[in-house]
Amino acid sequence: MKEYHHRLPHNIQFLKTRTAYVIILLLTYAFGYFSAYHYRAPSQQTPLTPPLRAVKCAIDSFRVTTRCGDVVPAELIRKTVIDRIFNGTSPYIDFPPNHAGKFLREKRIKGWGSNGAVFDNLIRRVKPKTIVEIGSFLGASAIHMANLTRRLGLTETQILCVDDFRGWPGFRDRFKDVALVNGDVLLLYQFMQNVVSSGFAGTILPVPFSTGSGLEKLCEWGVKADLVEIDAGHDFNSAWADINRAVRILRPGGVLFGHDYFTAADNRGVRRAVNLFAEINRLKVKTDGQHWVLDSVNVN
Ligand SMILES: *[C@@H]1O[C@H](CO)[C@@H](O)[C@H](O)[C@H]1NC(C)=O
Numbered sequence: 001m002k003e004y005h006h007r008l009p010h011n012i013q014f015l016k017t018r019t020a021y022v023i024i025l026l027l028t029y030a031f032g033y034f035s036a037y038h039y040r041a042p043s044q045q046t047p048l049t050p051p052l053r054a055v056k057c058a059i060d061s062f063r064v065t066t067r068c069g070d071v072v073p074a075e076l077i078r079k080t081v082i083d084r085i086f087n088g089t090s091p092y093i094d095f096p097p098n099h100a101g102k103f104l105r106e107k108r109i110k111g112w113g114s115n116g117a118v119f120d121n122l123i124r125r126v127k128p129k130t131i132v133e134i135g136s137f138l139g140a141s142a143i144h145m146a147n148l149t150r151r152l153g154l155t156e157t158q159i160l161c162v163d164d165f166r167g168w169p170g171f172r173d174r175f176k177d178v179a180l181v182n183g184d185v186l187l188l189y190q191f192m193q194n195v196v197s198s199g200f201a202g203t204i205l206p207v208p209f210s211t212g213s214g215l216e217k218l219c220e221w222g223v224k225a226d227l228v229e230i231d232a233g234h235d236f237n238s239a240w241a242d243i244n245r246a247v248r249i250l251r252p253g254g255v256l257f258g259h260d261y262f263t264a265a266d267n268r269g270v271r272r273a274v275n276l277f278a279e280i281n282r283l284k285v286k287t288d289g290q291h292w293v294l295d296s297v298n299v300n
């Protein structure tokens with residue numbers, strides 16, 4: 001991991017970059033909100049610099065719902081999601097449907113960094129009852145986490161996978177064997193088939209919507225996770241939005257972590273989003289392999 005150590009950047013280049021996205025953020029999220037909001041700095045800490053304070057203020061104000069719903073006990077989360085999204089019937093019942101079954105492969109799993117030690121390390125430490133994964137694709141890391149919880153005897157753990165299950169435009173150039181039926185890519189069904197073939201239909205549930213609307217609803221329904229993994233869009237705006245929404249469904253003191261802290265794709269959008277979030281909330285970014293980890297998050 002030679003060039004990969006996290007350093008708090010102090011040089012001018014960083015300031016320029018930071019100033020640039022602070023400005024973008026302000027324009028995108030905050031315009032019009034400042035006048036109504038008064039930020040009070042925590043008394044014992046040195047105040048944030050004015051640009052960071054402005055960003056924090058913008059995030060705090062930019063909320064569609066003011067608070068999440070009353071917390072649902074962990075043992076009722078699966079039922080809550082099935083009731084709310086699937087009208088009371090598990091999506092695995094009578095799966096696969098006739099029109100899709102012939103297009104599915106028994107197991108078609110592909111992930112990136114899905115078996116990293118970070119999963120084992122965090123699941124052992126946190127012993128989560130509820131895990132939310134944001135960005136699941138074919139289910140590789142969700143299945144890996146389910147396997148780990150089972151081996152650790154965490155029989156009640158539920159893993160909710162928030163993903164629109166569309167991949168990305170053109171992803172079938174690399175995944176031709178994921179069928180396309182009248183323009184509908186069968187990624188959700190192949191994900192579910194992978195889960196069923198791996199024997200984890202009782203542990204893993206898809207939440208097949210965009211990360212934005214999916215997380216907003218989980219918050220509204222009072223779902224709280226002990227562990228949230230973020231591995232969806234890797235550009236700054238996507239990562240930033242996912243982190244800020246994810247933190248709202250995290251139990252106080254929970255752990256937020258995600259993939260590709262180091263990747264150069266999208267100009268290290270993930271890293272910039274994680275660092276800005278950590279700086280504003282005075283959290284320390286740790287790394288584990290290719291993943292970033294924020295421990296004991298108490299932001300809400
Ligand atoms: C939900 O399921 C009930 C049966 O449990 C059925 O009567 C109702 O039509 C379903 N609603 C929708 C919107 O599918």
Ligand SMILES: *[C@@H]1O[C@H](CO)[C@@H](O)[C@H](O)[C@H]1NC(C)=O
Pocket residue numbers: 143144147198199
């Ligand atoms: C679960 O983990 C074990 C041990 O690493 C491995 O042999 C097995 O294939 C895994 N099962 C699944 C379904 O991934």
